[in-house]
Amino acid sequence: MPRWFRLIFLLVPRESLSVGGWIICGLALTSSIAVLSWPIPQHQGLEFWIFSKGHGDLYETTLTQWNSEKDPKVDMSLLSNEALRQRMLASFLTDTPAADLMEVERNFVPQAFTGPIEDVGFVDLTDRLKQEGIYEQLNEPSFAPWTSRGRIFGLPHDVHPMMLVYRADVFEAAGIDLTQVKTWDEFARVVRPLVKDRNGDGITDYVIGMWATGAFRDHLEALLLQAGGALFDEHDQMQINTEVNAHVLATLVSWMVGPDRIAVDAPEFDAPANKMRLDGRVIAALMPDWLGGVWQMDMPGLSGKVKVMPMPAWEPGGRRTSVWGGTMLGIAKTTEDLESTWAFAKHLYLSEEVAEGLYRSNMIISPVKSFWDRPFYDEPVVYFSGQPYGRLYIELAPDVPIRTSSPFNTYAKDRVANALFRLKEYALETKQYSPDELMDEAHRQLEAAERLVRRQVEQNVFLRSEP
Amino acid sequence: MNSGYPKWAPYVFVTPFVAVFAVFMAYPMLYSVVLSLQQTFGPKRSQFVFLDNFSYLLTDPLFWKAMWNTFVFAAGSVFIQLPLSLGLAMLLNHPKVRGRIFFRLIFFAPALVGTVFIAIMFGLMFSRDGLINFTFHGLFAGFDPEFPWLERFVMGSLILAALWQFVGFNMIYFLAALQNVSKDLTEAAMVDGAGPWPRFLNVTIPAIRPVASFVVLLSLIGSFQLFELAWVLLNNSGGPNDQGLTVVMYLYQSGFINGKLGYASAIGWVLAVLLMCFALIQHRVGRAGEES
Numbered sequence: 001m002p003r004w005f006r007l008i009f010l011l012v013p014r015e016s017l018s019v020g021g022w023i024i025c026g027l028a029l030t031s032s033i034a035v036l037s038w039p040i041p042q043h044q045g046l047e048f049w050i051f052s053k054g055h056g057d058l059y060e061t062t063l064t065q066w067n068s069e070k071d072p073k074v075d076m077s078l079l080s081n082e083a084l085r086q087r088m089l090a091s092f093l094t095d096t097p098a099a100d101l102m103e104v105e106r107n108f109v110p111q112a113f114t115g116p117i118e119d120v121g122f123v124d125l126t127d128r129l130k131q132e133g134i135y136e137q138l139n140e141p142s143f144a145p146w147t148s149r150g151r152i153f154g155l156p157h158d159v160h161p162m163m164l165v166y167r168a169d170v171f172e173a174a175g176i177d178l179t180q181v182k183t184w185d186e187f188a189r190v191v192r193p194l195v196k197d198r199n200g201d202g203i204t205d206y207v208i209g210m211w212a213t214g215a216f217r218d219h220l221e222a223l224l225l226q227a228g229g230a231l232f233d234e235h236d237q238m239q240i241n242t243e244v245n246a247h248v249l250a251t252l253v254s255w256m257v258g259p260d261r262i263a264v265d266a267p268e269f270d271a272p273a274n275k276m277r278l279d280g281r282v283i284a285a286l287m288p289d290w291l292g293g294v295w296q297m298d299m300p301g302l303s304g305k306v307k308v309m310p311m312p313a314w315e316p317g318g319r320r321t322s323v324w325g326g327t328m329l330g331i332a333k334t335t336e337d338l339e340s341t342w343a344f345a346k347h348l349y350l351s352e353e354v355a356e357g358l359y360r361s362n363m364i365i366s367p368v369k370s371f372w373d374r375p376f377y378d379e380p381v382v383y384f385s386g387q388p389y390g391r392l393y394i395e396l397a398p399d400v401p402i403r404t405s406s407p408f409n410t411y412a413k414d415r416v417a418n419a420l421f422r423l424k425e426y427a428l429e430t431k432q433y434s435p436d437e438l439m440d441e442a443h444r445q446l447e448a449a450e451r452l453v454r455r456q457v458e459q460n461v462f463l464r465s466e467p
Numbered sequence: 468m469n470s471g472y473p474k475w476a477p478y479v480f481v482t483p484f485v486a487v488f489a490v491f492m493a494y495p496m497l498y499s500v501v502l503s504l505q506q507t508f509g510p511k512r513s514q515f516v517f518l519d520n521f522s523y524l525l526t527d528p529l530f531w532k533a534m535w536n537t538f539v540f541a542a543g544s545v546f547i548q549l550p551l552s553l554g555l556a557m558l559l560n561h562p563k564v565r566g567r568i569f570f571r572l573i574f575f576a577p578a579l580v581g582t583v584f585i586a587i588m589f590g591l592m593f594s595r596d597g598l599i600n601f602t603f604h605g606l607f608a609g610f611d612p613e614f615p616w617l618e619r620f621v622m623g624s625l626i627l628a629a630l631w632q633f634v635g636f637n638m639i640y641f642l643a644a645l646q647n648v649s650k651d652l653t654e655a656a657m658v659d660g661a662g663p664w665p666r667f668l669n670v671t672i673p674a675i676r677p678v679a680s681f682v683v684l685l686s687l688i689g690s691f692q693l694f695e696l697a698w699v700l701l702n703n704s705g706g707p708n709d710q711g712l713t714v715v716m717y718l719y720q721s722g723f724i725n726g727k728l729g730y731a732s733a734i735g736w737v738l739a740v741l742l743m744c745f746a747l748i749q750h751r752v753g754r755a756g757e758e759s
Binding site for chain 2: 202265408456
């Protein structure tokens with residue numbers, strides 16, 4: 001028996017444990033030593049985190065080509081959206097290791113902006129973008145969600161203009177030419193005759209999927225932006241209780257309850273709601289470019305039955321689009337090779353091949369303006385009744401509204417979604433359903449929401465002192 | 468008496484536990500106290516705000532809404548779920564009930580199902596064209612076929628889902644307690660002419676009191692930690708108008724969505740103190756019962 005082994009029995013007398021006990025202790029010790037001596041894999045080259053499998057499949061070719069020609073190599077890892085968010089924040093807030101490059105979804109990026117600007121975990125790309133002429137190459141509104149206090153922290157992946165998608169077969173059968181509709185008021189009036197039991201099951205069928213719950217907070221934000229309102233302006237200053245916002249809320253409630261109801265609860269990514277769309281119980285919805293790809297995958301049964309058109313405006317001659325969703329490519333400050341990381345980021349996001357793949361696989365149009373005249377965007381899409389889907393979205397892309405990157409935007413969206421819900425309850429209680437009757441209450445609800453958001457903003461000691 | 472072991476041997480045995488406890492429990496707990504007095508943005512930026520997080524919390528309408536919702540859920544658990552569990556346990560403890568073992572398994576089985584799965588299942592059942600509306604509309608022609616349960620009956624839906632999941636689980640505790648009720652005492656009460664209700668009040672209840680108070684405490688703690696069920700059922704939110712927002716959900720939203728770790732720590736400590744108070748009350752009540 002080796003001498004060191006005998007030392008154990010000096011510490012713990014041999015008789016104190018049974019044979020089984022000693023075996024368990026031995027196994028515990030051996031496994032602990034094995035785990036501790038296991039080599040931690042050292043990362044080679046650049047690390048790149050993504051959250052979308054679709055993006056990953058798309059980047060594979062470009063990545064393989066890059067890795068065969070360039071050094072350092074790039075290692076791409078697919079994480080769930082939530083895992084990526086947690087690891088990104090953990091890295092920025094606690095200095096744990098992060099990837100050199102990260103693709104981050106719009107709702108998560110502002111969390112990196114809650115502190116002083118110099119402490120944001122992403123590299124400030126503003127000067128590079130402007131000096132290298134990239135800023136001018138890309139659609140300007142696409143930078144907004146990644147811009148905090150005037151500094152840009154990410155390369156935009158997309159534009160995500162929105163259109164109105166509708167069941168062309170149903171509307172044509174009813175003799176309604178929706179393409180002639182220019183405003184939301186007109187839309188509500190024109191579609192109202194379709195609010196009836198359309199499939200004979202004894203249940204009234206409505207027209208558009210839009211409701212006063214959290215699942216629709218992105219719709220709500222998109223509609224506010226389209227109307228010229230929003231929760232924060234481009235300088236991240238709060239503007240919740242405004243005339244425009246109150247008007248949008250009051251109008252939405254008039255669509256949800258009362259004699260002029262046209263809307264129904266049918267959120268996206270929801271199986272029962274998809275069934276309602278397939279059954280023709282919901283025949284219109286708001287559709288950013290990316291959602292077209294999702295619908296094709298989730299509801300192939302709608303192929304050839306749906307069409308898109310510019311969203312009706314809130315006033316004659318008003319904006320016919322809005323924006324929903326978005327992704328950026330950010331470089332972590334902890335990267336050890338900033339120049340190579342930046343070179344790869346540009347290669348990936350400014351590549352025409354990737355832009356074409358992005359459109360063909362996900363129906364997403366590129367923010368690179370010089371690609372917008374490419375013929376693949378003009379190809380008819382069978383799913384959308386042969387419409388040139390990409391071209392229709394590109395026509396609206398320059399008009400996409402500017403969005404905030406305020407870290408309080410998610411909180412504010414929730415509060416305003418609650419205000420909308422309470423306004424709906426008020427309408428039901430008082431039996432006041434027209435937008436004009438609801439305006440005062442809409443202001444009261446928005447004022448209450450604004451108070452809550454203001455408290456939240458004012459509590460942040462880091463942003464309080466910044467201009 | 469000399470046991471033959473070195474005096475420091477016990478310390479060697481407890482060292483692994485103490486080390487793990489110190490690193491993974493004691494340090495984080497103490498650090499969360501410090502954090503609750505700060506606002507932070509990463510390791511390099513922190514500012515002591517002293518009791519600012521707590522004073523903000525006391526005047527935060529959302530925190531109080533979450534607290535109220537949690538109390539309602541806890542009350543539902545204690546006053547609906549536990550009596551039902553006890554009733555089921557008594558039924559399945561009765562020798563005349565056939566297939567008792569089978570039914571025990573059936574009622575306990577939902578406790579083996581994952582909470583996230585239950586939330587998804589109830590979400591589908593409560594949806595506008597879900598099973599509940601379908602059934603009610605089939606039974607009662609006048610019933611709104613698209614009744615929005617998850618808008619108008621948020622807390623009720625949560626209580627119902629939790630009831631389905633835990634009624635059988637708590638039943639097992641009561642069943643074990645009932646099987647330990649002295650048969651001699653029950654028979655003596657019967658000989659004295661006591662009917663079922665007096666026997667239940669004067670024999671069964673005192674006998675199962677320790678287990679019952681333990682189950683009440685367990686249910687309260689579980690209710691105050693409600694998170695996954697509500698979070699998934701209400702689509703990663705507090706539901707319409709935050710009707711289903713719970714304290715732990717608000718803690719999560721504050722810390723991990725809004726990035727306010729200090730504020731989240733303050734919420735966590737208020738919750739911890741509240742649960743300690745419950746435990747203390749339960750302890751006092753239990754002891755008073757034993758003494759009486």
